[in-house]
Amino acid sequence: xTQLDSAFAALADPTxxxxxxxxxxxEATVQDLARPFPISQPAIxxxxxxxxxxxxxxxxxxxxxxxxxxxxxAVEELWDWLGQYRALWEARYARLDDVLADLQKDDTP
Amino acid sequence: MTAPVQxxxxxxxxxxxxxxxxxxxxxxxxxxxxxxxxRRWMIGPDGWTMPICDCDPRPGxxxxxxxxxxxxxxxxxxxxxxxxxPERIIHIERMFLPDPTPDNHVDTRFAADGTGTxxxxxxxxxxxxxxxxxxxxxxPDGLEDSYARLETILAKA
Numbered sequence: 398x399t400q401l402d403s404a405f406a407a408l409a410d411p412t413x414x415x416x417x418x419x420x421x422x423x424e425a426t427v428q429d430l431a432r433p434f435p436i437s438q439p440a441i442x443x444x445x446x447x448x449x450x451x452x453x454x455x456x457x458x459x460x461x462x463x464x465x466x467x468x469x470x471a472v473e474e475l476w477d478w479l480g481q482y483r484a485l486w487e488a489r490y491a492r493l494d495d496v497l498a499d500l501q502k503d504d505t506p
Numbered sequence: 507m508t509a510p511v512q513x514x515x516x517x518x519x520x521x522x523x524x525x526x527x528x529x530x531x532x533x534x535x536x537x538x539x540x541x542x543x544x545r546r547w548m549i550g551p552d553g554w555t556m557p558i559c560d561c562d563p564r565p566g567x568x569x570x571x572x573x574x575x576x577x578x579x580x581x582x583x584x585x586x587x588x589x590x591x592p593e594r595i596i597h598i599e600r601m602f603l604p605d606p607t608p609d610n611h612v613d614t615r616f617a618a619d620g621t622g623t624x625x626x627x628x629x630x631x632x633x634x635x636x637x638x639x640x641x642x643x644x645x646p647d648g649l650e651d652s653y654a655r656l657e658t659i660l661a662k663a
Contacts, residue, residue: 415642419635422634432635487510490547493537497527
């Protein structure tokens, strides 16, 4: 697999995207990253290995701690995390505007 | 007048979404509790539909929403209503991606603003990690764009 293929594969999983979104707010340990997910720490570690092999994150060595962080060049430009979420709501509310316009038409005799 | 949605991260665990509508609060409220209306707008980008939209909008009532893009049918959400009045809906929700995200406490207010509505939705998550998971949930549909951007970035590397 090329680096591009492995990055695509890494991003195709919702748990790995959530891990990347968490790391976009700052580095975190495996324990921190595992907390919100109903899966085991080894399973999270496997996801982290996929992300690291894809060149999307890296491990920092800090004494006995091994926090993970985004590789800035690979990811920060890649995804405007908040922008994607805002776009989801903007698309929904644009549709809601249409629904409301129909309701207002129905209300007008 | 309608204006672009505003999205703010408040503290470590809250997401605040505000949006104005030209319609009055009573209609915006209806569009949040009637399944026939909800399924017309609470969907992702083009290509997604909401075949499952069941809700019992009263305190203690529950809801179940399910989305599909034709092939993937696993994306759904469940929750319970805590308070339902024309001015305010408070509910708890969790999304299944398909793994469940932690409970999201959502407080939505519909305030009169001239002849229209100012809507404010405050989501409170149990942890910064849970908030990140919710934000990441907005992404399945944006993947194609992101892949295209990734290709550009890696081509430069």
